[in-house]
Amino acid sequence: MSEVHGTVAAGFESVREEFASVLADEARDGGAQLAVYHRGRRVVDLWGGEDVDGDALLALYSCSKGAVALVVALLVQDGALDLDREVASWWPEFAAEGKGALTLRELLAHRAGAIAVEGGFTLEELADDRGVAARLAAHRPYWEPGTGHGYHGHTFGxxxxxxxxRATGRTVREHYEERIRVPYGVDYHLGLPEELEPRFRTVLPMRPTPEEQALLDAHPVAPDSLLSIAFGLHGDPPLDMVAYGNSRALRAGAPLSGGGVGSARGLARMYAAMAGELDGRAPLLKPETLAEFSRVHSEGTDLVTGNPNAFALGFIPLALRHPELGAGAVGHSGAPGSQAFAEPARSLAYTYARRRFAVFGGPGPSSARPATASVRTSPARS
Structure with a gap:
């Protein structure tokens, strides 16, 4: 049984209990971190598992989409981007193959249909976002843009x-460094510097239980399905997502769809700057910007996964999955089972970071139970 390390503020003891229970249930899963901010103060800072401490840096995969969404929200707030302008007005090459009418709003809501290219991408190719973008621009979409939604797992960023x-002359990473990571001291990186490599802990491969393996065997993914196409599941060879997280080239290049690396402390701090005041500074997003980016823009059956799903603008609207959260709660999960979000009604920011790759991908009970306890101990602002 893994020992829980770290601290919690008075009143948040139930969060520690839930985290301890998660570690006891999932000791085989290689460790985890949990960090929670409430009203600008870190109130939970916990970790446990083999070779995992509070400073360890983990591959958090698609949690990076939340950082991208925050950068875009800031640029929209500044007037540098217009949500209802066509993508091709900035990027003419994108208009090929019937994509010319797609707006930035629709792109952020996973409605482009640009989920892959014929033959898929290798890990080396995924390390180069601009190369990926150039190939996607010329390629046909997998459904008529704007008519449906599907998770753009490897291509969103x-x-x-x-x-x-194209619109600003600067990369998302440059905007993120200047406006979020450096001024707020956020230990979450879109491009991990070489000097921080000793703090990185490798992703551990998934380890399904017999019951989970039986489910996997009973529901194989069809080679011609959009899920297989989007995630390279039937390539030659299939895309190895554990190798993705463990690739130094990808950690350095930081593909925006899933290459971010950090600690639970770091990502929670980013969301704390969005959820409310932090270090005497006003929230990063104005109420009207947050309202627009947290509103549901796509809902229903996901064309890629085949499951019910919903998207705000770049973010996942969390209240649909966790009713105890307010309507403005948004964030993003990651394949190892990581989950991060901001709940502005409570000035709450939460990150659960997990080292082992999840069997079914995305958040599960291990992230939901501490999240629920965090919300219940954080009253909404009056």
Missing amino acids: ALVGEVVV
């Missing part, structure tokens, strides 16, 4: 990142 470069 490259597509949105190219719009930001």
Whole structure:
């Protein structure tokens, strides 16, 4: 049984209890971190598991989409980007194959249909967002843009990142460094510097239980399905997502769809700057910007996964999955089972970071239970 380390503020003891329970249930999963901010103060800072401490840096995969969404929200707030302008107005090459009418709003809501290219991408190719974007621009979409939604797991960041470069002359990473990571001291990196490599802990491969393996065997992914196409599941060889997180080239290049690396402390701090006042500074997003970016823009059956899903603008609207959260709660999960979000009604920011790759991907009970306890101990502002 893994020992829980770290601290919690008075009143948040139940969060520690839930985290301890998660570690006891999932000791085989290689460790985890949990950090919670409430009203600008870090009230939970916990970790446990083999070779995982509070300073360890973990591959958090698609949690990076939340950082991208925050950067875009700031640029929209500044007037540098217009949500209802066509993507091709900044990026003419994107108009190929019937994509010319797609707006930035629709792109952020996973409605482009640009989920892959014929033959897929290798890990080396995914390390280069601009190369990915160039190939996607010329390629046909997998459904008529704007008519449905589907998770752009490997392409969202490259597509949105190219719009930001074309519109502002600077990359998402440059905007993130200047406006979020450096001024707030955020230990979450879109491009991990070489000197921080000793703090990185490798991603551990998934380890399904017999019951989980039986489910996997009973529901194989069809080679011609959009899920297989989007995630390179039936390539030659199939895309290895554990190798993705463990690739130094990808950690350095930081593909915006899933290459971010950090600690739970770091990502929670980013969301704390969004959720309310932090270090005497006003929230990063104005109420009207937050309202627009947290509103549901796509809902229903996801064309890629085949499951019910919903998207705000770049973010996942959390209240649909966790009713105890307010309507403005948004964030993003990551394949190892990581989950991060901001709940502005409570000035609450939460990150659960997990080292082992999840069997079914995305958040599960291990992230939901501490999240629920965090919300219940954080009263909304009156």
